[in-house]
Amino acid sequence: MKIRDKILIQKYYLNVFNGIFLALGLMLLTFGLWLLFDRNNLFSELFSSGKNQLVAYISCILLGIGSVITFTSAVGFLGNVMENKCLLVTYMSFQILVFVTQMALSVLIFMKKEEVHNQWNNRIDEVISEYGNESLAEQEPVWNILNAVQHNMECCGRYNVTQWERNKNKENSTQIPCSCTKSSLKKWFCDVPRDSTYSMGCEEYLNTWFENNVLILTAIAISLLITQIFLITLTGQLCRDISKNNIWPNEL
Incomplete structure:
Protein backbone atom coordinates (compact mmCIF):
# COMPACT_ATOMS: atom_id res chain seq x y z
CA MET A 1 0.00 0.00 0.00
CA ILE A 128 -33.84 17.65 57.66
CA SER A 129 -32.78 19.20 60.98
CA GLU A 130 -32.91 22.75 59.56
CA TYR A 131 -36.13 22.24 57.59
CA GLY A 132 -38.79 24.86 58.35
CA ASN A 133 -36.48 27.18 60.31
CA GLU A 134 -37.77 30.72 59.65
CA SER A 135 -34.32 32.21 60.21
CA LEU A 136 -32.90 30.13 57.34
CA ALA A 137 -35.19 31.32 54.54
CA GLU A 138 -32.30 31.08 52.04
CA GLN A 139 -32.50 27.29 52.42
CA GLU A 140 -36.06 27.11 51.09
CA PRO A 141 -35.02 25.95 47.56
CA VAL A 142 -33.41 22.80 48.95
CA TRP A 143 -36.41 22.21 51.26
CA ASN A 144 -38.70 22.44 48.24
CA ILE A 145 -36.61 19.87 46.36
CA LEU A 146 -36.69 17.57 49.40
CA ASN A 147 -40.46 18.01 49.55
CA ALA A 148 -40.71 17.08 45.86
CA VAL A 149 -38.61 13.94 46.45
CA GLN A 150 -40.73 12.85 49.43
CA HIS A 151 -44.04 13.59 47.74
CA ASN A 152 -43.21 12.05 44.35
CA MET A 153 -41.40 8.98 45.67
CA GLU A 154 -43.87 8.54 48.58
CA CYS A 155 -41.08 8.35 51.13
CA CYS A 156 -40.24 10.24 54.33
CA GLY A 157 -36.86 11.22 55.78
CA ARG A 158 -33.59 9.67 54.72
CA TYR A 159 -34.15 6.32 56.44
CA ASN A 160 -37.73 6.63 57.83
CA VAL A 161 -40.34 9.03 59.27
CA THR A 162 -38.87 8.91 62.80
CA GLN A 163 -35.91 10.95 61.57
CA TRP A 164 -38.16 14.03 61.62
CA GLU A 165 -38.41 13.77 65.40
CA ARG A 166 -35.03 15.53 65.64
CA ASN A 167 -36.39 18.57 63.82
CA LYS A 168 -36.96 21.38 66.36
CA ASN A 169 -38.82 23.79 64.07
CA LYS A 170 -42.26 22.19 64.45
CA GLU A 171 -45.09 23.67 66.48
CA ASN A 172 -45.44 20.33 68.29
CA SER A 173 -43.58 17.02 68.33
CA THR A 174 -46.29 15.12 66.41
CA GLN A 175 -46.06 17.23 63.27
CA ILE A 176 -44.31 15.99 60.15
CA PRO A 177 -43.69 17.58 56.72
CA CYS A 178 -46.83 17.75 54.62
CA SER A 179 -44.82 16.15 51.78
CA CYS A 180 -44.62 12.96 53.87
CA THR A 181 -48.37 12.53 53.34
CA LYS A 182 -50.83 12.73 50.49
CA SER A 183 -51.73 16.23 51.67
CA SER A 184 -51.67 19.03 49.09
CA LEU A 185 -51.31 21.79 51.71
CA LYS A 186 -48.64 24.36 50.82
CA LYS A 187 -46.90 24.60 54.19
CA TRP A 188 -43.90 22.99 55.83
CA PHE A 189 -45.57 20.86 58.56
CA CYS A 190 -48.95 19.14 58.97
CA ASP A 191 -50.79 17.58 61.90
CA VAL A 192 -51.66 14.09 60.70
CA PRO A 193 -51.85 10.65 62.29
CA ARG A 194 -48.54 8.78 62.13
CA ASP A 195 -50.20 5.79 60.40
CA SER A 196 -51.18 7.98 57.43
CA THR A 197 -47.60 8.99 56.59
CA TYR A 198 -45.19 7.36 54.16
CA SER A 199 -43.23 4.83 56.18
CA MET A 200 -40.43 4.12 53.69
CA GLY A 201 -37.28 6.26 53.83
CA CYS A 202 -35.92 8.08 50.76
CA GLU A 203 -32.35 6.80 51.17
CA GLU A 204 -32.61 4.19 48.40
CA TYR A 205 -33.88 6.73 45.88
Whole structure:
Protein backbone atom coordinates (compact mmCIF):
# COMPACT_ATOMS: atom_id res chain seq x y z
CA MET A 1 0.00 0.00 0.00
CA LYS A 2 1.33 3.44 -0.90
CA ILE A 3 2.19 5.78 1.93
CA ARG A 4 -0.31 8.31 0.57
CA ASP A 5 -3.12 5.75 0.82
CA LYS A 6 -2.11 4.92 4.41
CA ILE A 7 -2.16 8.62 5.27
CA LEU A 8 -5.70 9.01 3.89
CA ILE A 9 -6.92 6.02 5.92
CA GLN A 10 -5.24 7.32 9.08
CA LYS A 11 -6.71 10.80 8.55
CA TYR A 12 -10.19 9.30 8.21
CA TYR A 13 -9.95 7.30 11.44
CA LEU A 14 -8.30 10.21 13.24
CA ASN A 15 -11.26 12.41 12.33
CA VAL A 16 -13.71 9.74 13.54
CA PHE A 17 -12.03 9.31 16.95
CA ASN A 18 -11.43 13.04 17.24
CA GLY A 19 -15.18 13.57 16.72
CA ILE A 20 -15.93 11.06 19.51
CA PHE A 21 -13.36 12.82 21.70
CA LEU A 22 -15.03 16.19 21.05
CA ALA A 23 -18.51 14.80 21.78
CA LEU A 24 -17.35 13.38 25.13
CA GLY A 25 -15.69 16.69 25.97
CA LEU A 26 -18.89 18.58 25.22
CA MET A 27 -20.75 16.13 27.49
CA LEU A 28 -18.38 17.05 30.34
CA LEU A 29 -18.94 20.74 29.59
CA THR A 30 -22.71 20.22 29.66
CA PHE A 31 -22.51 18.27 32.91
CA GLY A 32 -20.40 21.02 34.49
CA LEU A 33 -22.80 23.76 33.35
CA TRP A 34 -25.76 21.72 34.63
CA LEU A 35 -24.21 21.43 38.09
CA LEU A 36 -23.23 25.09 38.12
CA PHE A 37 -26.47 26.70 36.96
CA ASP A 38 -29.33 24.23 37.51
CA ARG A 39 -30.81 24.91 40.93
CA ASN A 40 -33.52 22.28 40.52
CA ASN A 41 -31.27 19.33 41.27
CA LEU A 42 -30.67 18.17 44.83
CA PHE A 43 -26.88 17.81 44.58
CA SER A 44 -26.36 21.44 43.51
CA GLU A 45 -28.66 22.77 46.22
CA LEU A 46 -27.06 20.66 48.93
CA PHE A 47 -23.45 21.52 48.11
CA SER A 48 -23.48 25.04 46.68
CA SER A 49 -24.41 27.07 49.74
CA GLY A 50 -22.57 28.17 52.83
CA LYS A 51 -18.99 27.00 53.36
CA ASN A 52 -19.45 23.86 51.30
CA GLN A 53 -18.55 24.72 47.71
CA LEU A 54 -18.15 21.15 46.46
CA VAL A 55 -20.38 21.78 43.43
CA ALA A 56 -18.31 24.82 42.42
CA TYR A 57 -15.08 22.78 42.57
CA ILE A 58 -16.50 19.86 40.59
CA SER A 59 -18.06 22.21 38.04
CA CYS A 60 -14.76 24.06 37.52
CA ILE A 61 -12.91 20.77 37.00
CA LEU A 62 -15.48 19.52 34.48
CA LEU A 63 -15.62 22.86 32.65
CA GLY A 64 -11.82 23.07 32.58
CA ILE A 65 -11.36 19.56 31.17
CA GLY A 66 -14.22 20.02 28.71
CA SER A 67 -12.76 23.32 27.44
CA VAL A 68 -9.28 21.82 27.02
CA ILE A 69 -10.76 18.85 25.14
CA THR A 70 -12.71 21.18 22.82
CA PHE A 71 -9.59 23.25 22.10
CA THR A 72 -7.47 20.12 21.62
CA SER A 73 -10.02 18.66 19.18
CA ALA A 74 -9.91 21.86 17.11
CA VAL A 75 -6.09 21.71 16.95
CA GLY A 76 -6.26 18.04 15.91
CA PHE A 77 -8.83 18.74 13.21
CA LEU A 78 -6.74 21.54 11.70
CA GLY A 79 -3.54 19.51 11.90
CA ASN A 80 -5.25 16.55 10.26
CA VAL A 81 -6.80 18.55 7.40
CA MET A 82 -3.65 20.56 6.71
CA GLU A 83 -1.32 17.60 7.39
CA ASN A 84 0.70 19.99 9.53
CA LYS A 85 3.21 18.09 11.66
CA CYS A 86 3.63 20.97 14.11
CA LEU A 87 -0.13 21.04 14.86
CA LEU A 88 -0.28 17.25 15.05
CA VAL A 89 2.63 17.09 17.51
CA THR A 90 0.95 19.84 19.58
CA TYR A 91 -2.30 17.86 19.43
CA MET A 92 -0.57 14.66 20.58
CA SER A 93 1.16 16.54 23.42
CA PHE A 94 -2.19 17.91 24.62
CA GLN A 95 -3.66 14.41 24.37
CA ILE A 96 -0.92 12.99 26.58
CA LEU A 97 -1.32 15.86 29.06
CA VAL A 98 -5.12 15.42 29.25
CA PHE A 99 -4.70 11.63 29.51
CA VAL A 100 -2.34 11.91 32.50
CA THR A 101 -4.60 14.53 34.15
CA GLN A 102 -7.67 12.35 33.70
CA MET A 103 -5.90 9.32 35.12
CA ALA A 104 -4.93 11.34 38.20
CA LEU A 105 -8.48 12.71 38.60
CA SER A 106 -10.01 9.25 38.13
CA VAL A 107 -7.82 7.86 40.93
CA LEU A 108 -8.71 10.86 43.14
CA ILE A 109 -12.45 10.45 42.47
CA PHE A 110 -12.26 6.73 43.22
CA MET A 111 -10.44 7.45 46.50
CA LYS A 112 -12.81 10.28 47.52
CA LYS A 113 -16.10 8.73 46.36
CA GLU A 114 -16.97 7.28 49.77
CA GLU A 115 -16.08 10.54 51.51
CA VAL A 116 -18.34 12.52 49.15
CA HIS A 117 -21.10 9.95 49.64
CA ASN A 118 -20.83 10.35 53.42
CA GLN A 119 -20.95 14.14 53.02
CA TRP A 120 -24.05 13.66 50.86
CA ASN A 121 -25.85 11.70 53.60
CA ASN A 122 -24.68 14.05 56.37
CA ARG A 123 -25.83 17.08 54.41
CA ILE A 124 -29.29 15.54 53.86
CA ASP A 125 -29.53 14.86 57.62
CA GLU A 126 -28.53 18.49 58.25
CA VAL A 127 -31.21 19.75 55.87
CA ILE A 128 -33.84 17.65 57.66
CA SER A 129 -32.78 19.20 60.98
CA GLU A 130 -32.91 22.75 59.56
CA TYR A 131 -36.13 22.24 57.59
CA GLY A 132 -38.79 24.86 58.35
CA ASN A 133 -36.48 27.18 60.31
CA GLU A 134 -37.77 30.72 59.65
CA SER A 135 -34.32 32.21 60.21
CA LEU A 136 -32.90 30.13 57.34
CA ALA A 137 -35.19 31.32 54.54
CA GLU A 138 -32.30 31.08 52.04
CA GLN A 139 -32.50 27.29 52.42
CA GLU A 140 -36.06 27.11 51.09
CA PRO A 141 -35.02 25.95 47.56
CA VAL A 142 -33.41 22.80 48.95
CA TRP A 143 -36.41 22.21 51.26
CA ASN A 144 -38.70 22.44 48.24
CA ILE A 145 -36.61 19.87 46.36
CA LEU A 146 -36.69 17.57 49.40
CA ASN A 147 -40.46 18.01 49.55
CA ALA A 148 -40.71 17.08 45.86
CA VAL A 149 -38.61 13.94 46.45
CA GLN A 150 -40.73 12.85 49.43
CA HIS A 151 -44.04 13.59 47.74
CA ASN A 152 -43.21 12.05 44.35
CA MET A 153 -41.40 8.98 45.67
CA GLU A 154 -43.87 8.54 48.58
CA CYS A 155 -41.08 8.35 51.13
CA CYS A 156 -40.24 10.24 54.33
CA GLY A 157 -36.86 11.22 55.78
CA ARG A 158 -33.59 9.67 54.72
CA TYR A 159 -34.15 6.32 56.44
CA ASN A 160 -37.73 6.63 57.83
CA VAL A 161 -40.34 9.03 59.27
CA THR A 162 -38.87 8.91 62.80
CA GLN A 163 -35.91 10.95 61.57
CA TRP A 164 -38.16 14.03 61.62
CA GLU A 165 -38.41 13.77 65.40
CA ARG A 166 -35.03 15.53 65.64
CA ASN A 167 -36.39 18.57 63.82
CA LYS A 168 -36.96 21.38 66.36
CA ASN A 169 -38.82 23.79 64.07
CA LYS A 170 -42.26 22.19 64.45
CA GLU A 171 -45.09 23.67 66.48
CA ASN A 172 -45.44 20.33 68.29
CA SER A 173 -43.58 17.02 68.33
CA THR A 174 -46.29 15.12 66.41
CA GLN A 175 -46.06 17.23 63.27
CA ILE A 176 -44.31 15.99 60.15
CA PRO A 177 -43.69 17.58 56.72
CA CYS A 178 -46.83 17.75 54.62
CA SER A 179 -44.82 16.15 51.78
CA CYS A 180 -44.62 12.96 53.87
CA THR A 181 -48.37 12.53 53.34
CA LYS A 182 -50.83 12.73 50.49
CA SER A 183 -51.73 16.23 51.67
CA SER A 184 -51.67 19.03 49.09
CA LEU A 185 -51.31 21.79 51.71
CA LYS A 186 -48.64 24.36 50.82
CA LYS A 187 -46.90 24.60 54.19
CA TRP A 188 -43.90 22.99 55.83
CA PHE A 189 -45.57 20.86 58.56
CA CYS A 190 -48.95 19.14 58.97
CA ASP A 191 -50.79 17.58 61.90
CA VAL A 192 -51.66 14.09 60.70
CA PRO A 193 -51.85 10.65 62.29
CA ARG A 194 -48.54 8.78 62.13
CA ASP A 195 -50.20 5.79 60.40
CA SER A 196 -51.18 7.98 57.43
CA THR A 197 -47.60 8.99 56.59
CA TYR A 198 -45.19 7.36 54.16
CA SER A 199 -43.23 4.83 56.18
CA MET A 200 -40.43 4.12 53.69
CA GLY A 201 -37.28 6.26 53.83
CA CYS A 202 -35.92 8.08 50.76
CA GLU A 203 -32.35 6.80 51.17
CA GLU A 204 -32.61 4.19 48.40
CA TYR A 205 -33.88 6.73 45.88
CA LEU A 206 -31.32 9.38 46.93
CA ASN A 207 -28.43 6.91 46.79
CA THR A 208 -29.58 5.62 43.40
CA TRP A 209 -29.66 9.19 42.06
CA PHE A 210 -26.14 9.80 43.42
CA GLU A 211 -24.73 6.51 42.09
CA ASN A 212 -26.29 7.01 38.64
CA ASN A 213 -24.64 10.41 38.23
CA VAL A 214 -21.27 9.06 39.40
CA LEU A 215 -21.69 6.18 36.95
CA ILE A 216 -22.35 8.57 34.05
CA LEU A 217 -19.22 10.57 34.85
CA THR A 218 -17.17 7.37 35.22
CA ALA A 219 -18.42 6.05 31.86
CA ILE A 220 -17.50 9.34 30.14
CA ALA A 221 -14.04 9.31 31.76
CA ILE A 222 -13.33 5.70 30.72
CA SER A 223 -14.57 6.38 27.18
CA LEU A 224 -12.29 9.42 26.97
CA LEU A 225 -9.27 7.42 28.12
CA ILE A 226 -9.90 4.63 25.57
CA THR A 227 -10.48 7.18 22.77
CA GLN A 228 -7.28 9.01 23.67
CA ILE A 229 -5.20 5.83 23.42
CA PHE A 230 -6.40 5.42 19.82
CA LEU A 231 -5.87 9.12 19.07
CA ILE A 232 -2.31 9.22 20.43
CA THR A 233 -1.41 6.07 18.48
CA LEU A 234 -3.01 7.29 15.24
CA THR A 235 -1.47 10.75 15.50
CA GLY A 236 2.02 9.34 16.08
CA GLN A 237 1.69 7.00 13.11
CA LEU A 238 0.30 9.78 10.90
CA CYS A 239 3.24 12.07 11.75
CA ARG A 240 5.71 9.33 10.80
CA ASP A 241 3.94 8.58 7.52
CA ILE A 242 3.71 12.27 6.60
CA SER A 243 7.49 12.53 7.10
CA LYS A 244 8.04 9.45 4.94
CA ASN A 245 5.72 10.79 2.25
CA ASN A 246 7.64 14.06 2.11
CA ILE A 247 10.92 12.17 1.57
CA TRP A 248 9.68 9.24 -0.56
CA PRO A 249 6.29 10.25 -2.03
CA ASN A 250 6.14 7.26 -4.37
CA GLU A 251 7.18 4.58 -1.85
CA LEU A 252 4.96 1.47 -1.82
